[in-house]
Amino acid sequence: MFMYGHKFIHPGQLEKTASSFRASGDSVALALGCFDLFHVGCIRFLQDAAAHGRLIAGVYEDADVTDIRGPGRPILPLEQRLVMCAAFECVSAVTPVTVQGLAQTIKAAAPDFLIVGSDQEDLCRQMGVDAETSKSCRVVAMGGRWETCSEWVVQKVQGLV
Template sequence: MNSKRLQEKVLLDYVDNYKRNKKTIILAGGCFDLFHPGHLEYLQGAKKLGDILIVGINSDNSIQSIKGQPPLFSLEERVAILSSLECVDHLLVISELTLVQAVKTIQPHFFVKGIDYQGKVFPEQQAAKEIGTKIKLIGERKLYSSTQLKKSYER
């Protein structure tokens, strides 16, 4: 399978080229462990905002820090799943706990989060505001939670 995962330096070369060619760049992110229909809706909705969808995918270690437990699926397995999606153009592995640095480095036209962030403050907001990146919330309501799905399978 052709992986869409790129090293940051290579990705930034692509980003520069896309911007020169007036392409609209969208940045999304997540753990994507136990991939479900809500993830698909989120990524497809993000792609509709422009031309190039870059997805920041959390490393195994960052998921351990965020969730307090290791991911069910390894980084390579999650990369394979996301690489198979037509709506995803590129993947960037995120070792940090947030996408603040990715927002600052990539400087996308749009940074997207799920609708469950409506009315919440999140770290990437300030970085996006400073560089003029628009924030869009995707979805109508949160129907799925990987964490809750995992818990229901553990019973």
């Protein structure tokens, strides 16, 4: 996949990748998100998440983005969203994730830090992620301080703002 192919991790290789980061003496941070319509909030989210360790960006599959964000989303397909995340220097690896498979993804990556946007906290709670992961890693909710979000960008483009 383009020039960032070395950053693409098949979900089945997540455990091996995270282990190699740890073997280098690094902490592992797993950041979850839709990453549809990149904007300054996405960039800051990834940069802030990377401050916690080698960053693996878990990008939700298209069907999950539709469930999370609503009809007409995602605007960009999974492959493009993976490439955009991989293009950032602060991102060490990218992998597709599903809402139903969150627990397995977290178990495989065994992150030291699970980074979620403030808009994803409820979703994580519904999936039992917070209770399950609090035993093995620190859950960090980020967001709310950035001046833009995907919903605002969509509304602006549609002339609703």
